Amino acid sequence: MTPAVKALIVLGVVALLFVTEAIPLAVTAMSGAIAMGLLGIIPVKTVFSGLSNSTVVLFAGMFVIGAAMFHTGLAQKIGTTVVRFTGTSENGLLFGTMLIAAVLSSVTSNTGTTAALLPVVLGICQVAKIPASRQLMPLAFGAGLGGIITLVGTPPNIIVAGALKNAGFQPFGFFEFAWIGIPLTVVGIIYMMFIGKYLLPKAELSADAAVDAEAAKEATASSADPKKMWIAGLILLGVVVAMALGLKWLPLEVAAIIGAILAVLTGCLKEKQAYQGIDWVTIFLFAGMMPIASAIDKSGAGKMIADAVVGAMGGAPSPLLITAVLFILSAGLTQFMSNTACTALLAPIGISIAKGLGASPHAVLMAIAVAASCAFATPVGTPPNTIVLGPGGYKFMDYVKAGTGLMVVCFIVSLIVIPLVWPFFPK
Template sequence: MTPAVKCLIVLAIVALLFITELIPLAITAMSGAIACGLLGFIPAKQVFSGLSNSTVVLFAGMFVVGAAMFHTGLAQKIGISIVRFSGTSENSLMFGIMIVGAGLSSVLSNTGTAACLMPVVLGICAAAKIPASRQLMPLAYAAGVGGIITLVGTPPNIIVSGALTSFGYEPFSFFEFAWIGIPLTVVAIAYMMFIGKYLLPKAELDADQEIEQEIEATVHDSKKQIISGLILAVVVIVMALDLKSISLEMAAIIGALVCVLTGCLTEKQAYASIDWVTIFLFAGMMPVSTAMDKTGAGKLIAEWAVSLMGGAPTPIIMTSVLFIISCTLTQFMSNTAA
């Protein structure tokens, strides 16, 4: 059995574990990297090389900067202001929710955005006698689609950019995703406003039902809210300018350090805000990717895929197939893992 075939078997086992989640995703990813090292696909010193990748630093820094917005209550305050400004009619409220959800998730965690806005939306729905499900589903869609606007909007964006760097190509710039992300976000909001709303379920919520706050602000200081907002704004601007003297990773870490030093969140909160599953998923799968390249497993998959598409597929066909495969996989597994 050739090394390429052995590597494909390892990859198939890893993919199966990602889909079934029989063991935690982070353990699956790191186990895949360790297996590649034990089987000699990559040198032992490369097994944990993903943890030293600069993309990991970018992940960690942006998780902390984003968390400061939630812990100071600034993200919640923005959400409350815009949602209340939209009024209590179903259409205007839906529009306001989707705008603020997409906007915040473009630079913050989409999960955190949905979680911090959820109690705000539920409270308004209960008071206005509006079915909660008809506003929560648009919130979820907006938080998801908003993440594709910038490089740091969602982990997969950073992962593919890091992959380009590891193979010697120029990484994506901060707003390069926006050329496609913004039009898709506009289309998603328009679809929900004019078509999707007729397909939404109607789950009623009692006005006196207690609303649980998913992400609570731990600091109620307007000055720190301003500071956390300024930190995020400066980090985003520096990243967008693509300065040669300050890399994306440096900007993210400096922003994270300032967040802790100014008291926008504590050191423990900073550690807790980092999504370690995403970190280890990236760090574990990068060595597996290297193993696929060195053993020829990646070439085998490419040749097989090309033969299925007729031997000489056009770029449009190749992109379509990859798009369909990715969409299918993410129905069963984490989009970060996929």
């Protein structure tokens, strides 16, 4: 049995376990890396090399900075201010909710953003007599769209940038994702305001949700510290500016860790809270998938998959068709499995296919990353969707109805914008 076949078998098992989540995602990823080492596909000493990857450090730093925003009450304060400014009409509230969720998610965790804004939106829905079900799903969708805007907005963006760098290509810049992220966010908000909202149920706010909202608001108010809010905001601003400038002497991961250290030293959050703010599942999932991606590439498995995909499309498909197919595949998988796992799984395959066509892989990988963030059609596609499930009184089919249309809109916009910004055959 060739190394390529062995790698494909391991990859198939990993993919199956990702979809079914029969065992924890992080355990699956690390087990896959270990299997690749024990089977001799990659050197055993490189099995845990992903843990030393600079991207893992970047993840950790940004998780801590994001947690500082929530612990100081800054995220909640921003949310309340924006929603108050946009008013309490259904469309005004929907616009304000999605806008602030998108802005916050572009530089912090979309899960944390949704959790922080949930009690704010619930409270306003109570006062305005608007069913929470009309606002909470748009909140989750806004957080998902906003994450696409910057390099650190969502794990898939960092993964494709790292995959390009590891393959010897120029990685995406910090704000380069905004070329597609901002149009998708704008179109997504418009869609939800004029079409999507009619596909949402009109479930009334439950008594339990109302009590939870009030308790959360009180907890936030008691922990809010104006001075620490300012400090947390300045730290985040400083880190984002440093990353955006692309300073050669200050790598992204170093800027993120400096910001995280400052957040703890200034008392924006305690050391224990900093550790708790790190999403360790994402850390180990990414660290485990790095060696797997390397094994797929070096064993020839990636090329084998690429040849099969190209062959199934007639042998010489257009790069646009390949991009469309990988977008649909990524968007389909991410409805039931981690967007991080989905991107890590497809990124090396996308690079191999692009190489086979002699095309730049940037457009293909951007499509994979964007599609992985379009987890709108199920309540388990992304944590924000799950967070609003109970408070919004939603059922599985509510996500299918409202989310599928948004996915189609994102697909169309992506196929128009991505090739224009990242040409398949740059001059």
